[in-house]
Amino acid sequence: MTGWHSAGGGPVIPDFGQPSACLKQNGWFCTDWMSKHWGDVLQPALVQHIQLTVIAVGIGFGIAFLLALVGFRWRFLDAPLGGFTDLLYTIPSLALFQLLVPLTGLTVTTVEIALTSYTLFILYRNIVAGLRAVPAEVLESARGMGLTRRQTFFRVELPLAVPAILAGLRIATVATISIATVAAFLIQDGLGHPIFDAIETPDLFKTELLASGGLAILLALTADGLLAYAQRALTPWSRLR
């Protein structure tokens, strides 16, 4: 484990300058510290956290979508592919980081590989389930009207799977935001870094813990809300059922 104390701006009590009474008492909500370190601690960590999440979910979605196409088209491959993503999901995150370090080192790549592999299980299952959930009579009428296999996929099966796919993206995104805090064990990116920093401070630096932890929670809620909104806006028909 490398030290998070070396992080730029990571404060150690007592703070330099003139610490407020709140900081001296190690209060939970010292606004002076928050405003002073927004620029050098909190905001960079938040941006890094968003980057970690977006890259992991984006790549994870790409891979899961391709795997889901294969598992949907060739049914006999569904169980092995699902089993593979399931297996990845069951490895504890710290253990997966440890397994990857010899290969890719203490790098963002290592973290992204781990985060991405966790999204696969949720995304794969949701995409395949969404594609499979199209009612038989809808497929029969599509066939009877002369839609080709390809047209049936792009005009019927895929649009009807969108609610399930977006539901999967919501879960995967929120889960990734949460797991990404653990990345601070390896790298100094993301909101996990100030969280661990606060925990490792003698006496527990309460304001930093609350601020960075609170930001992680806010980020998760915001992402969830945005995706929920996208779901409603993109598939107005799905709420009618």
Added chain:
Amino acid sequence: MPTEAAELVFDEATKVYPGRGGAAVDHLSLTVPAGEICVLVGPSGGGKTTALKLVNRLIPLTGGDIRIDGTSILEHDLTELRRSIGYVIQQVGLFPHMTVEGNIGTVPRLLGRPRSWIKTRSAELLELVGLDPSYAKRFPAQLSGGERQRVGLARALAANPPLMLMDEPFGAIDPIVRARLQDEFLRFQSELRKTVVFVTHDIDEAITVGDRIAILREGGRLAQYDTPQRILEHPVDDFVAEFVGRDRALKALALRTLGDLELSPATDDGLPRLPADASLRDALALLVAEHRDALLVVDADGSPLGVAKREDLLQ
């Protein structure tokens, strides 16, 4: 393919599923003249839905042939064949993510029709099937069962196909709405004059909608193919007689009207009155209810046309 109604010929059409004893459809031969409704009816296991799906090749033929206006279905490109045949199923199968207009426009879009054409066509079809134009922007989930089936009909008619295949289209709809849909279907069929193959398990529906009825028995063999009247009056065997029911004589009366009878001269002495377009069945019911032996047939204005006696009805 012509856009007017097409003649449909089943020529020894046969379907055998491997591993299953006996055929599902067994050497079925019948001709549906252009513009007529042929109802396939029979007990379950009679192969009526299989026979229907042979036509648009949702189920491939094992033997024999099916021809549309003289051309074998096997010679048509599969996709083009299906786009040129209207297809209506019991569960409708509307696309839940598309509006009513989007659903109706499915085949025209595939055929490359412009958006404005589809909009106009969809409004026309909604009117034809008895729905307000405002339905165009609704989603299937916002419709009742009867409304969905109307949209299903409009969707099948969208590309003006010469042939319609209807698989128990009103089977999942409650009896009152079903009767109304049957009437409206017959009303616009009398204008459009499509060739229609209509599957049902309900002999009364077959009698109501069919120009001709094909009765299929177990194993997909054709028992009788004839007009409703002839099937009711002259069933070829016990199977058909039993299938059409003990009340077949009454059902046959329902197919004829007082106007079809030769009436005796009118002598208005307080006889019960019925219009000339009333069915013989209704007339008989009236005589039984009123304990009378004759009734006065009147025209639309109520002026007497003549007298129908009980024995005239039962001729």
